[in-house]
Amino acid sequence: MSQINLSEVTKDYKIRIRNNNRSKIADFFRPQYDIKRAVDNVNFSVEPGEMVGYIGPNGAGKSTTIKMLTGILTPTGGQVSVFGRDPCRNRKKNALKMGVVFGQRSQLLWDLPVQDTFELFKTMYKMEQGIFTKQRDRLVEMLDMSGFIAQAVRQLSLGQRMRANLALCFLHQPEVVYLDEPTIGLDVLVKERIRDFLKQINKEQGTTILLTTHDTQDIEQIAERLILIDNGQLLFDGGRESFHKQYQGTEFMIEIEFVNPTAELVHKNFRTHKVEGNRHSYWVPYSKMGRGEAISYVANDHPVADIKVSELGLEDILKNIYAE
């Protein structure tokens, strides 16, 4: 049975229309509203232990979906089910089995040491002392928090606070974790540590992770499955590999540095991109020629100093999709 299930889910917001042609007095007494559909007929389900990247441009409906899954928002239409229950009607029950991180919103007690928030969460999530101590020590080690666990939260850096928030989110060993841009504003080292941590905890505890992010490295390294949403509509749901296949385009680029200046190559499958002295680049259709075949063709006939095959990266693919 799926842990998370969304069936024909929609969420509408009432947005005030500000019409410059209308008098301010009329606008004050009879404001006009429009309905904006933030999530439009979205269907997907997530199985236990999956790591899902929930991606899309700003305003696509990602956070709204997560808020419906956590029970913060009530859907306008359709059905949301988490652990087989309606999250809005079963907030307390579901909260015991889930963890959430909303970007840079901290869950920590600002003026007190990090360890005090851990203690509070122990009581809040009804954890036994033994399990609590073991899990806390493990998280402290995994996220390298021993240097600041006894420090007041207000004295921590953003990266330290984010690590502490993540640890807190996983403290009660939740079955499902929603991470809404957990690496926003962090430096590369902290990002790397967080990615490693998420992969490890998913592997060891089988935690289901639904991650929204704009960092393509997060997606590449963490998510096995991608769900793409734009304008509230689901555009793609599948494995990372099939996402690449579907969106990477029909051609790859082969870039060659010849040992000597060489004339433009003439081949029915090569479309010239650039020829500058001994540096050439060509577009090659996937359907006509494999990457290996193209490399062999080039290297067999000419002395080659360097050769490189480029495909669209996830960032390029997303840029193209968002721009459409």
Added chain:
Amino acid sequence: MHTFLLFCKIVKYRFRSIIEYPGAFIGGLAAQWLAYGIEMMMLFLIVWNFGTLAGWVPEEVIFLYALWLLSYAIAASFTFNICRNFPQMAINGSLDEAFIRPMSPIVYLIATTYNLGYISHIMITTAALIFSISRLTVVWSVLNWFWLFLLIITGAVIQGCMMLICDMPALRTRSQSPTGMFFWDVNWWLIQYPISIYPRPVQLLFTSILPFGFIGFYPVQVLLGKQEGILPEITIWLSPVVAVMLIFITVLCWRGLTSRYESAGT
């Protein structure tokens, strides 16, 4: 039981957070002592010069005032900050946090916004209460002590619930609720006196739609052996019932007003 323990633990950490800034805390206490000490002295002098206030002698008026302020201080310790924060909660989506905890969101918010500053009110009113009790001609039986304790608790519940009910519309309006402002003004300027000094329509208002009379005026009469007001004698015993009713109304208002909560972008 778990909710109660959790509530106490959250308040304990809130307490520790506040005393992280001892200068601000002690300065606040001193300022409140001074302000309320002067206010109480002024009230005592006014009543002393008048002789009685609608038949209430100065000790009785001070007793009523001290009970009102004590129950207000207990209530406001838990509700003042949350009431002030309602508009921001709706605007910046900080209410989200309360909905993802394994406990009642309103209980979570009340605990996490606990205001230790009201301890100064509690200290000064306790002193005024002891002073007035020592001068009242009341026979302090076990039942009377129990009633006094009960009326402090019910008074706090009534005031706390009324504050929440009046300020909660801010979750929709996203600015300080006019009903909230009305409550604070009425509670602050009119309720510290026996409501029998006001015309009958006002007394009726304070006994029905705005049940301020049940904070102190009616239940105190049980102790003072009085029977005043515009309703039958049983009214003086009704404070606990009013408190329970207000808890239900508060929960209904909370559910109604948060059912269409829209959060904010993250």
